[in-house]
Amino acid sequence: MAAFIQLFVSGLATGAIYALVAVGFMLLWQTSQTINFAQGEFVMIPAFFVLWAIKILGVGFWPAVGIAVIASLLILGLLFKRAIVDPMLKHGVLPLVISTIALSIFLKEAVKDFYSSQAQPFQAMIPSEDLNLFGAVISSQSIFILLIASGAVLGLNKLLNGTRLGRAMQATAQNPSVARILGIPVERMIMYTFLINALLVALASLMISPIYLAKFTNGDTLGLAAFIAAIVGGFNQVRGAIVGGLILGVIENLAAAYISAQYRGAIPLILLIVVILWRPQGLMGRAEERTV
């Protein structure tokens, strides 16, 4: 039982990170039909912003974190939207997919060639200690991640549902033309979602890099996990992506321990295929109408 609790909590912690990434992924899809195949690399990059800042500017860890967050907002939010998404929107979904695949190659290779191909140790935001809870040993990291992720999700929820700005963003996602008629600055709302995504991936990056170490290939698994979480939970609901992320993290951890460590990666994929075939709108999602 103690082992189960341990696995469950650490699974929840990983799942919370997946959830953050999946929420960002889904926001981009909803407001601008961007399927960001570079989302995994977006999580990989901010950790390297921190390392770059420490190495080149010679600043301490926390100033470097600040610089990395600003760099993420500017590069992964603003620049990504202006330079890649905006010019491509008129061409439809597929060229943009190809473009983000190319972007993911670009980011990976850039880190490999200009920083290092080796895994880099990364400082955790709080010191790591083991806490004893009902006989189960739980890392303080896991608790910290869960707290921060819940805070981020609650904050986002408050923003989206509790403020005028948030409701304007939701209106933009649901029906851009009507939103525009109602006087909502649609373009600015879309830009906000890109900035929120940049913030979420930066947060995820800071929390996951101490566990996985910062490496240029980290994005592969993270990106896949975000897609799966978003689809399993439901592509059109924020809470869907959160539930999807948590389920995925827990299932992955339990499957590795109780079913097969070799097929650890396969269980989420099977889950994905089953959900898509059985309930394409996701566990929490609404069905979308088919258009002619």
Added chain:
Amino acid sequence: MMDFLTSRAFKGRVFVLLMVGLIVLPFFLRPFGLLLVAMWMVHAVAALGLNLTLGYAGQISMAQGAFVGIGAYCTGLMTLAGVPYPIAFLCSGALCFAIGWILGYPALRVQHHYLAFVTLAFSTLVFLVMRNEEWLTNGIYGLTDIPRPILFGWNTGKAQDFYFFTLLMTSMLAFCVWWIIRSPWGRAFIALRENPVRALSLGVDTRRYTLMAFAMGSSIGGFAGALYAPLVQFFEPNSFSLTLSLKLLLMVIVGGSGTFFGPFIGAATEVLLPEWLRIAQGYYLIIYAMLVMVLMMFCPTGIIGLGERIISHLRQKKISSERSAQAQAMGQDKVAQTKSDTQGGAGQ
């Protein structure tokens, strides 16, 4: 001149020149160069298959690399067990046809990005099976010493012989694809891509054609794998990871999806170009990724589309210059006519 560039005669001539070039090439290249060109052909075949599924039938698939892998393992295992190559070759295609048919079923239920993720998940699953099922695939150590075929007394063991063998098989497979595209099948695929609901109401059995599009595209991927196995003679699961599927997808789109020659050009940018751009070395992928992003921005129809656009632009320029020349000539004619008229009038 511009009409000539898009005319059939011109395309025919380019094709003949290319074939002659590919036939005389081995007499000038070292074995490594031959391997590279053969590699290009194998990738082009795999991309041709994906082009059938994606470019013509409009069904996005991120699993083509997995089918190349299945084909390669099938041929590799069978020929290592002593089965004659032609049988192994056909089995690879048939196996991928069957698996591709099954993979088509999700496409009946979901479209676009969902389909992309199902096929992506499938691709990763196949990779895991290749890596983990050691009794069958020898796990991470892969298959080694795959024999090259001896056909009708022709031993293709040497690099040059195998090159010609690859060229022969590629030409045959490319001809098959060309034939499918021009047949009623091809037209049904295009109808499916353009408007599935309309195709259905016009009596196209969209269900059958969707499954067929997947099965055919996948089996061509399987054939590519069957060529790949004896070409490299050694491979391991990593050769067929998701990266290969994404690369093949990029090849089709970069070359020009829905065009016959697109996959060949796309495969050349992935396989041949890095070797010629050796100066760029490790930075090739960065440059390539940037070029793809720029290409998608300005010309989502790929390199073929870009070429067509340039040609039509030049042609329009020529037409307008011709027209202005004509107008000038007509103007002069008119002047001449009125002159002659007045002269005639004066004469009367």
